Amino acid sequence: MIELIGGWLAAVMIVWIYSFVYKDNVLYRLAEHLFVGTAAGYSIALSLDSLNRTAFGQMAKGMEYWHLIIPIILGLTFFFKYSKKYYWIARYGVGINVAVGAALALRAAPMANIIRQINATILPLWVEGDPLKTFNNWLMILITLGGLTYFIFTFFPKTEGKAGPVNIVYKALVTIGIYGMMVGFGYLFANTIMTRVGFLIGIILQYLQPRFDATVVAMILAIIAIAFAVMKKK
Amino acid sequence: MSVVVRRTIPQIIVALVIVLMVVFYFFYINADVSKGFTTADKALSDWAIVITAIAAIVGGIDILRYHVNQIRKREKRQIVFSCVVIVMEIVMVLLACYALYSGIAITTQPNFQWLYTYLYAPADAAMYSILVFYIASASYRTFRARNPPAVLLLIVAIIVMLGNTSLGAMIWEGFLPLRDWIYNVPNTAAFRPITMGIGFGLIILGLRLIIGKETTWMGRRE
Numbered sequence: 001m002i003e004l005i006g007g008w009l010a011a012v013m014i015v016w017i018y019s020f021v022y023k024d025n026v027l028y029r030l031a032e033h034l035f036v037g038t039a040a041g042y043s044i045a046l047s048l049d050s051l052n053r054t055a056f057g058q059m060a061k062g063m064e065y066w067h068l069i070i071p072i073i074l075g076l077t078f079f080f081k082y083s084k085k086y087y088w089i090a091r092y093g094v095g096i097n098v099a100v101g102a103a104l105a106l107r108a109a110p111m112a113n114i115i116r117q118i119n120a121t122i123l124p125l126w127v128e129g130d131p132l133k134t135f136n137n138w139l140m141i142l143i144t145l146g147g148l149t150y151f152i153f154t155f156f157p158k159t160e161g162k163a164g165p166v167n168i169v170y171k172a173l174v175t176i177g178i179y180g181m182m183v184g185f186g187y188l189f190a191n192t193i194m195t196r197v198g199f200l201i202g203i204i205l206q207y208l209q210p211r212f213d214a215t216v217v218a219m220i221l222a223i224i225a226i227a228f229a230v231m232k233k234k
Numbered sequence: 235m236s237v238v239v240r241r242t243i244p245q246i247i248v249a250l251v252i253v254l255m256v257v258f259y260f261f262y263i264n265a266d267v268s269k270g271f272t273t274a275d276k277a278l279s280d281w282a283i284v285i286t287a288i289a290a291i292v293g294g295i296d297i298l299r300y301h302v303n304q305i306r307k308r309e310k311r312q313i314v315f316s317c318v319v320i321v322m323e324i325v326m327v328l329l330a331c332y333a334l335y336s337g338i339a340i341t342t343q344p345n346f347q348w349l350y351t352y353l354y355a356p357a358d359a360a361m362y363s364i365l366v367f368y369i370a371s372a373s374y375r376t377f378r379a380r381n382p383p384a385v386l387l388l389i390v391a392i393i394v395m396l397g398n399t400s401l402g403a404m405i406w407e408g409f410l411p412l413r414d415w416i417y418n419v420p421n422t423a424a425f426r427p428i429t430m431g432i433g434f435g436l437i438i439l440g441l442r443l444i445i446g447k448e449t450t451w452m453g454r455r456e
Contacts, residue, residue, distance in 0.1 A: 006352030013353065017360040021367045029315055035357035036297070037319035041326020042354055044294035047287040048330050049340045055284045071281035075288025081453070088240040091452050092247070093285050098443065098451045099248040100282040103255035106440040113433025117426050140423045147427030177427070182383040184424030186390030187416055193373065193391075194398050196366035203363055207356050 011211040014203060015218035025225040071096070117144075146177025241452065248451075249444045251278065256440075298323060325349070390416060 016031035055072055058065040074093035081090045121144045123137040149170060157167045208215045255278065258271035301316035309316075326349065333343035340346060379385045396402030397413025442448035 002348065006348060010352045010356035013357045014360040017357060017364060021364065030318065031357065033315040033318045034322055034353065035361065037322025038326060038349060038354045039358070040294045040297045040319070041323040041330075042350065044291050044323070044327050045330030045340050045346070047290040047294075048327075048334060050287040051284060051291075052334055054280055054287070058280075067277060068280065068284060071284035072288070074281070075285045078289055078292045081292075087453070088244075091240070091244040093289075094451055094453075095244040095248045096251065096278075097282050097285050097289070099251035100255070100278050102248075102436075102440045102443050103252045103259075104279075105436045106252065106256050107259050109433040109436040113429050113436065117430050117433075121423075121426060136419045139419055143420055143423035144426045147424060148430070151427055151431055178383055179386055180420055180424040181428075182386045183390050183416060183420040186387040187394050187421045189373075189387070190391040190394035190398070193366075193369055194395060196363055196369055199359060199363035200366050203356070203359050207359075 007207075007211040008214040010207045011214035012218040014207055015215055015222055019222035019226060023226050023229055025222065025229040027222055027225040142173075142176050143180030146173045146175070146180055148177070149173040150177035150181070241449075244452065245446045245449075249446065252440060252444050294323065294327075 013031050013034065016027040017035075019025055020028040020032075055068045059068055071093075074096055077089045077093040079090075080086045080088075121141060123140055125134070125137060125141070127133040127137065150173075157164070157170045163171075255275060258267070258275070262268060298320060301319045304312045304316040305320075326346065329343055329346040329349070330340045333340045333346060336343075341350070379388055393409060394413050394416060396405065397409040402409040439448065443451075
């Protein structure tokens with residue numbers, strides 16, 4: 001019985017949320033607020049769980065973990081943001097988080113984001129007996145250099161007057177960079193569409209098809225709510 | 235309180251933590267220092283996790299405050315919906331507290347699990363996938379061949395979509411290898427400068443925090 005109610009609830013929620021595609025209506029808003037309330041509660045619940053495992057659970061193990069009382073106090077300083085007079089106390093808690101995040105990023109970025117990328121771009125420009133590999137390597141290097149040239153905003157070679165060799169090379173690299181990035185964005189866009197459509201099909205198969213009766217009832221109710229919203233606007 | 239306590243000391247703490255965490259990570263002094271650093275580093279990471287957890291709780295309380303204020307203002311159109319949000323949030327938190335009190339994992343509490351499975355998960359999936367309808371209209375605008383780069387984007391997107399589906403393989407078997415080539419060569423090369431740009435951005439952000447130029451994290455200005 002409880003699973004039947006759950007199945008109905010899931011199907012109804014999905015149909016009512018999708019009803020927004022046509023027009024904002026009262027049933028969409030109900031589903032939206034049910035979702036917001038549940039999501040907020042879920043987020044707090046997960047945080048409580050994390051706090052229990054990382055702080056209180058550890059502190060119960062022994063005195064060597066009692067330093068965790070400091071982040072608890074620093075975290076509680078966040079509540080000072082509601083005060084007009086003492087809001088600055090929250091900066092101490094926020095500061096630690098910002099600093100740890102920035103330090104972790106600073107440690108990883110030079111190697112992962114820069115050196116490894118440069119390393120991977122240093123490729124042989126001639127591969128004996130493999131013209132495709134040679135072509136791929138040239139393409140890799142030119143698109144990477146082109147993209148980098150495109151993102152240089154601090155200086156531009158002179159564009160007025162007769163174009164010099166630097167200007168020609170610069171323009172050629174920027175064009176290659178733009179076309180290369182268009183290929184990348186095309187790939188990204190196609191993948192995004194495929195992922196979303198895949199999600200939609202998954203929802204239909206998992207929630208709507210097994211509870212077809214609930215889907216039909218929810219759709220009828222959504223149509224009435226939309227009609228009501230349209231009439232109200234008129 | 236003086237500006238020193240309100241602004242300068244938090245900035246100094248941020249700069250100190252960043253410098254110490256970065257310097258001791260990259261430079262080896264001796265075994266004792268290295269061991270001490272590893273312990274302190276682990277402790278600081280735990281601190282960040284604890285603070286983040288409390289920040290998320292504060293965020294949840296913010297939502298609650300907003301809806302309580304809506305009810306207080308007696309907004310006719312919003313009052314019922316605000317009550318729904320408050321009730322659902324409190325129910326979820328109470329179930330979580332009950333699970334903690336019972337000594338079981340929150341996500342295994344039967345009522346919590348039921349709400350997650352039949353309310354949160356489908357609604358979350360629906361909210362995520364609803365974008366497909368907007369992407370459809372965006373596709374129409376994107377896939378218009380206005381200039382050569384747009385034509386290239388259109389061709390690549392069509393090849394990748396056909397390469398991802400069985401329909402593409404039925405039309406021409408070469409779509410799948412072509413999709414893989416696009417992914418491995420031009421796509422990888424195109425995102426390389428972007429990845430490097432992100433890296434430079436992160437380094438500059440860290441340096442700005444160290445020298446106290448970056449102040450947005452401190453919130454409102456005085």
